[in-house]
Amino acid sequence: MTGPLAAADPAAGGGYFDAYAAVGLLAVVGVLFVAVSFTANRLLRPVVYSPEKLLTYECGVDPVGGDWAHTQIRYYIYAFLYVIFAVDSIYLFPWATVFAAAGFGMATLVEMFVFIGFLAVGLLYAWKKGVLEWT
The missing domain is CATH 1.10.287 (Helix Hairpins)
Structure with missing residues (x-):
């Protein structure tokens, strides 16, 4: 078998690792997507710290009192x-x-x-x- 069909069939001599090229490409694209997303987030976000932003926040409850709570x-x-x-x-x-x-x-x-x-x-x-x- 010759031509473009021979290269697409791993059993016809296309090589062992040729079948994994799509998986490797998908992994590289996924890593690049995450890296670009985190870099864009770091570059585009506003960085303004205030005392309110540094407080502990949990489910809309204002942090009042001590930090110890008894849980059943x-x-x-x-x-x-x-x-x-x-x-x-x-x-x-x-x-x-x-x-x-x-x-x-x-x-x-x-x-x-x-x-x-x-x-x-x-x-x-x-x-x-x-x-x-x-x-």
Whole structure:
């Protein structure tokens, strides 16, 4: 095969790294885009410092008082429980596809019941400790 089609086909002798030229070009363009954006931002932004700009700002609340605040630990526990069950759902979807394949039925079913059992024991422990009560 000769002509422009031979160069486009890596199997026809176009070279091993020719297939990666588009990926490399995209990476270079991405790095250049980020560099140009940050440079333009630095050159075009106004730089006027004032005491108000140097204050700590969080969600529209004026910084009044000290910098120490007590945070309830229960918010972190709820967030942690959410992450646990989100990860559980991430594992359930691929399991369902493997379970549907021929030859994997009983083994994957037992593995998933063990996995869900561990999560149920953790949830039961949190419930017994009173972690799930909001009051």
